């Protein structure tokens with residue numbers, strides 16, 4: 001029996017679902033990984049995979065990137081935590097500000113979710129308006145006021161048990177790519193202080209903003225006197241060195257960064273306009289703190305990563321991603337299977353539908369057991385990729401022609417074996433089976 005399977009048995013006794021984060025669990029058992037190098041990972045049974053998951057995004061330069069290994073090793077020997085400011089904090093912040101000029105000031109934290117919670121608190125403290133608008137399908141970490149997805153009314157329904165709607169601090173959910181819906185909502189509700197969105201949705205697959213959408217959102221929020229925050233945890237350093245705000249030339253009031261900026265170690269940051277950040281403690285009344293905030297190890301990895309972020313690296317990784325997507329599109333065409341492969345920068349994803357997917361509702365409608373079975377088939381053929389139709393795939397600077405060939409071959413083989421129609425799809429005249437109860441919320445982090 002596979003060692004992964006054995007370990008999963010032990011894990012299920014120890015951890016809910018056998019994992020430390022929900023989307024790592026999949027059927028029949030998740031592969032336990034032992035090591036990674038460049039574009040590859042190896043599981044505990046010695047199988048090698050091209051990695052398109054990359055830790056759910058952070059590893060822009062692949063696994064065990066030598067400059068990161070060296071910088072972190074050196075820092076570890078010199079001390080890993082001081083509970084005091086360090087010089088590198090200044091250097092890394094200045095590099096980030098050079099890439100994201102909207103980050104006039106910022107605060108380092110350890111995870112994207114921690115940053116999102118702090119950002120919401122800051123917006124509420126600054127505007128004195130409690131309401132928050134997020135997008136259907138937008139994911140910002142396991143943060144109570146943001147764990148809502150669309151309901152039929154404007155106020156969303158919680159995506160998780162234990163999240164309690166707070167009438168005096170409401171979370172409103174509107175569809176992505178629908179500026180009118182946002183406009184109507186802000187027209188009606190005067191208690192909103194913050195609109196928070198992923199400028200490219202990355203947690204329902206990849207959903208690109210339609211031309212002009214982000215600009216309209218910026219114009220509407222400015223007109224209504226509401227803060228606009230971009231969650232660039234996925235898009236930062238990936239859709240352009242300066243994220244979606246550079247790519248689409250739209251400047252938010254606040255920005256959240258995470259994943260890639262830490263070079264594989266836990267680092268995130270939130271920041272934005274100077275006068276807003278002046279409200280953060282100890283300068284202002286909005287409290288936020290963290291023992292590991294701006295820790296030297298993460299900063300060492302961040303600096304080694306940020307030193308190598310530039311336009312020419314971006315062009316290369318983007319060209320490689322586009323090349324892969326084009327070859328995959330050809331594989332689907334040859335197999336006579338509809339597909340949509342949205343891509344931007346070093347992100348892409350897969351929907352088994354011909355039309356473009358414009359929002360979370362369309363992404364959910366496109367998901368099917370056939371999709372899950374295809375992902376499983378690709379995994380079995382040596383490509384490590386998230387086993388959910390609602391995830392984004394990532395490339396690193398270490399992926400090239402050889403890896404592309406392996407990925408294309410794996411998809412090509414898996415498509416031959418995977419059913420075109422949903423298994424269990426109804427034949428005409430048959431009654432619909434009873435709906436299965438959904439046991440797990442689908443919104444989820446890596």
Ligand SMILES: Cc1ncc(COP(=O)(O)O)c(C=O)c1O
Nearest residue numbers: 111112113139140141233445446
């Ligand atoms: C867009 C986005 N924001 C925030 C987060 C939360 O980040 P973390 O998992 O580091 O808390 C995620 C995690 O996947 C994310 O995709």
